[in-house]
Amino acid sequence: KNQVEQSPQSLIILEGKNCTLQCNYTVSPFSNLRWYKQDTGRGPVSLTIMTFSENTKSNGRYTATLDADTKQSSLHITASQLSDSASYICVVSAIKAAGNKLTFGGGTRVLVKP
Amino acid sequence: GAVVSQHPSWVICKSGTSVKIECRSLDFQATTMFWYRQFPKQSLMLMATSNEGSKATYEQGVEKDKFLINHASLTLSTLTVTSAHPEDSSFYICSATPPGAGNWGTEAFFGQGTRLTVV
Numbered sequence: 514k515n516q517v518e519q520s521p522q523s524l525i526i527l528e529g530k531n532c533t534l535q536c537n538y539t540v541s542p543f544s545n546l547r548w549y550k551q552d553t554g555r556g557p558v559s560l561t562i563m564t565f566s567e568n569t570k571s572n573g574r575y576t577a578t579l580d581a582d583t584k585q586s587s588l589h590i591t592a593s594q595l596s597d598s599a600s601y602i603c604v605v606s607a608i609k610a611a612g613n614k615l616t617f618g619g620g621t622r623v624l625v626k627p
Numbered sequence: 628g629a630v631v632s633q634h635p636s637w638v639i640c641k642s643g644t645s646v647k648i649e650c651r652s653l654d655f656q657a658t659t660m661f662w663y664r665q666f667p668k669q670s671l672m673l674m675a676t677s678n679e680g681s682k683a684t685y686e687q688g689v690e691k692d693k694f695l696i697n698h699a700s701l702t703l704s705t706l707t708v709t710s711a712h713p714e715d716s717s718f719y720i721c722s723a724t725p726p727g728a729g730n731w732g733t734e735a736f737f738g739q740g741t742r743l744t745v746v
Binding site for chain 1: 631633661668669670671672673718720722734735736737738739740742
């Protein structure tokens, strides 16, 4: 069964600090892995999308890593800002999945405090 | 980037009435759109796959007669919650992927969501 597990479920960090979110998956055959940011009451917004050949991808202060061998990904937030408070969702897609059906992780809720 | 728009952003309705939610891909054509439901502090759960010109595909446990999906054109899918009850109160989100995905898939774009409250 395809699964995506994220950790931690939630975390609180001080403004300006860094943090790293984890994502482990068992989706096979692997196509790509995406990280989304979801503000409360809003739809998810894409941060990065990575295929199996990509190890690292950055989007501003967000850096995602992917280890396709161990089936692990991480999202690193550098110099956190109050606006980074949101849920971060790891989503994995399988090759030729019917209609691009995605497997969602449970998300990590991040709260940045001043 | 591509834009997917949902309408309305929020709606309050009386128990027993029906509510229609629209999902539009504004700058690309989508033969397939997806409808999700999200309860507080939980991740998105796929409800159904909306297919242009054919019947929607529903996930196990989702009542097709209660959640009517119509994909009338390549840019519009609608979700109608029929005979709504308070337990249907939730956050509903649609998504669509631009064509040309190939084997590796492309970005999935999400609407801004619709907060449904049934009173």
